[in-house]
Amino acid sequence: MTRTATQTTIVPNTLLLGVDAATRHHENFPAYFEEFLSLVKTHGSPQEHTLIIKLRTIDSAYFLTTGKLEEVKKICTQHQIEQVIISEALSPQQERNLTDYLECAVIDRTRLILEIFQKAALSAEGKAQVEIAMLQHEKTRLAGKGAGMAQQLGVAGARGGPGETLKERERRHIDLLIHRLKKQLEKISQTRQTQRKQRQSSNLPLLCLIGYTNAGKSTILNLLTKSDVLAQDKLFATLDTTTRELFINGKKRALLSDTVGFIQNLPTRLVEAFKSTLAELSYADLLIHIIDIANPSWQQHIRTVNELLTELGVVDKPIVHVFNKCDKIEMTPELNQAIELYQPYVTISARSKTGIQPLINFLDQSVPQKTEFTSA
Numbered sequence: 001m002t003r004t005a006t007q008t009t010i011v012p013n014t015l016l017l018g019v020d021a022a023t024r025h026h027e028n029f030p031a032y033f034e035e036f037l038s039l040v041k042t043h044g045s046p047q048e049h050t051l052i053i054k055l056r057t058i059d060s061a062y063f064l065t066t067g068k069l070e071e072v073k074k075i076c077t078q079h080q081i082e083q084v085i086i087s088e089a090l091s092p093q094q095e096r097n098l099t100d101y102l103e104c105a106v107i108d109r110t111r112l113i114l115e116i117f118q119k120a121a122l123s124a125e126g127k128a129q130v131e132i133a134m135l136q137h138e139k140t141r142l143a144g145k146g147a148g149m150a151q152q153l154g155v156a157g158a159r160g161g162p163g164e165t166l167k168e169r170e171r172r173h174i175d176l177l178i179h180r181l182k183k184q185l186e187k188i189s190q191t192r193q194t195q196r197k198q199r200q201s202s203n204l205p206l207l208c209l210i211g212y213t214n215a216g217k218s219t220i221l222n223l224l225t226k227s228d229v230l231a232q233d234k235l236f237a238t239l240d241t242t243t244r245e246l247f248i249n250g251k252k253r254a255l256l257s258d259t260v261g262f263i264q265n266l267p268t269r270l271v272e273a274f275k276s277t278l279a280e281l282s283y284a285d286l287l288i289h290i291i292d293i294a295n296p297s298w299q300q301h302i303r304t305v306n307e308l309l310t311e312l313g314v315v316d317k318p319i320v321h322v323f324n325k326c327d328k329i330e331m332t333p334e335l336n337q338a339i340e341l342y343q344p345y346v347t348i349s350a351r352s353k354t355g356i357q358p359l360i361n362f363l364d365q366s367v368p369q370k371t372e373f374t375s376a
Helices: 029-043 066-078 092-102 109-120 124-140 146-152 162-201 217-225 268-273 275-283 298-311 333-339 357-366
Strands: 014-021 049-055 083-086 105-107 206-211 242-248 251-258 286-292 319-324 345-347
Touching (some): 014 029, 014 066, 049 066, 066 092, 083 092, 092 105, 109 268, 206 217, 217 242, 217 251, 251 357, 286 298, 319 357, 345 357
Parallel strands (some): 014 049, 083 105, 286 319, 319 345
Antiparallel strands (some): 242 251
């Protein structure tokens, strides 16, 4: 428990459960687990108790097999665990069954990411997008609650009784909230369309920074455009699209947009909710794919980004691969050979303007000079 002069924050006793499941095909489970711990850190949950288990199969009802279920239950009892955060996505049934069996709250990967987005959203658009995804997630969790609601009303077993009515009422309430939020997003989208037309009339090419979360996109945007966009060493520091003017050698050459970072198993509802924001990518003249080359899973990260681009319908766009954080590792012949597969590419370090000079040189040579403007 943490106390301040104005409020008391109660932090639940939490178990972090990493699951190395053969059916999930994690290429590098240690890196995947580290990413999970980073998600938990960004979420603000404690990391005092951790457990890694291996699963050969997934149980349809509990996700965990009987033996592993008993093992986790024993640890929860021993340490008086109040909350379990699991590294994998659960079905509504699995989440309910685990909650009942372990007698504590259960947060799966999907809810963990949703709650991180909820805390990180700053703009009205970002907040509405995350709220829609959260409400849609909650709606899936209503299934199977009818009996419980009926018991609360003293009509257990009554077919079509008040309990079912309460569940339906809650579902209609959620649908109404989603409808209102979508209407709000439509108005914001219209404003975005107007802004997009104004940008297109300037005859400047649009460049979009894309990449895995925490690859350094916002830092690079700040260096290239002398901006002060929030850039932190944590996952999903940026949710809202930010566009700035890009000057090279004193000439206004393009507009540069930062976008939300991607991640493995990004909840489908978040992808759907953010499609209006990510639609900016379909108007890009060049995609600048930022890759954290110091991360052991950098090739998996590239595949994840490419898969999400395909899901968004953003295909056949010119793209440059920017391998960032080269100062953190040794650029061995084997590594240089591996990145040669991703053409065109540049290697940089976003620690300074000097470190990103290779990217500036590439953009100077590759971005068409549709119209020339000189800086003031």
